Amino acid sequence: MVRRLVVRRPRGRRFANSMAPTGWGDSTYAETAWERSRSAATRWSVFGGLLGLLIAMVAFAPAEWLARAVGSATEQRVLFTDARGTLWNGSAVVVLTGGAGSRDASALPGRFEWSLGFAGTGFALKARHACCLNDTVTLRLKPGFGRFSATLVPPPGWVGQWPSALLSGLGTPWNTLQLGGHLRVLSPGLTVEWVQGRMLLDGALDVELMQASSRLSTLDTLGSYRLSLVGNASRPGEPSQVRLITVEGALQLSGAGTWTANGFRFRGEATAAEAHAAALSNLLNIIGRRSGARSVISIG
Known part of the structure; x- marks a missing residue:
């Protein structure tokens, strides 16, 4: 009887393919995406706050x-x-x-x-x-790059009026003059524009000093006056014009000037009606530089 010899080979360990999917990579990507989402949500939350x-x-x-x-x-x-x-x-x-x-x-x-x-x-x-x-007085304000404008939209008639005595609060020379009467402002419309530090005017505005008086004179009233401003910003190169006239009164005021980007310049004079020369002499000395019967006013 012949016996067959069977040799059994030991079974080796079988290792799993290291490339087989385990789910670890997907988990990492999910965590990264979640972190990014949370960071974005935090940023938007801070921004919103x-x-x-x-x-x-x-x-x-x-x-x-x-x-x-x-x-x-x-x-x-x-x-x-x-x-x-x-x-x-x-x-x-x-x-x-x-x-x-x-x-x-x-x-x-x-x-x-x-x-x-x-x-x-x-x-x-x-x-x-x-x-x-x-x-109600309206101002239209319009900002821009290197410029800013303010446009007055006035109500019908006059814009505003104030007691002239309030000007004494502005200091010299108003506190010395101690004016009486009242101020009134009228305008059909005015635009003030600041362009790179320069001020431009377009439109018109009148300031009226009505029934003015002063403690420097014994007269009950000096007169009524109008200062007119006409802006010419819409015509490049032409300065804005300023004009002072006497409406009526013993003290006669007149003058003219310009308002440009370089500043305000005005030249005028004050005189007294012959019948009131003595009563107005002290006031004429204060208003400007005395030159005979005149008082020369120079600004700028």
Whole structure:
């Protein structure tokens, strides 16, 4: 009997193919995508929060911001005190001063009220002041690259009127003259534009001093006067014209000047009606440089 010898070979260990998918790579990609998504969500959340904060700051900006802007633009000669409300709707007491450090000041009666809103590509500022403005006066404000313009949209008739005594708050020479009477402003429309630091005017504006008086004269009234400004920005190279005339009165004022990007220049004179020469002599010495019977006025 022959036995068959069967040799059994040991079975070797079988290792899994290292390239076989295990799910680890997919998990890593998913975690990376999730991290990126979370980072993006965080960034958008922060951006949204900052944007909301900015909108809230603008929407509820205090009226004091406008008050500071007015004071800075006028070199502290016009102040908005006791400002209330917001930048968009507010009120304040208007005070005229002689500038920083001056002790002279005059407060206008009542409260000046304003509302600011969007209008086309700019803003519309509507102002009301029961004592001094004729109904509602509108200013159209239009910012731009390197330029800014303000256009007066006046109500029918006069724009505003104020007691002349308020000018004493502006300091010298008004505090010396101590004027009586009243000021009135009229305009069919005026645009003031600032272009790269230069101021341009287009339109017209009249300032009338009616029934003026002064503590430097014994006369009850000196007269009535009109200062006219005609802007010519729409005609390049032609300066804006300024003219002063006497409407009526014992004190005769006249003069002319120009307003250009380089500044304001004015030349005029003051004389007295013959019957009132003695009563006006002291005032003529104050108004300008005395030259015989005339007082020469020179600005710029």
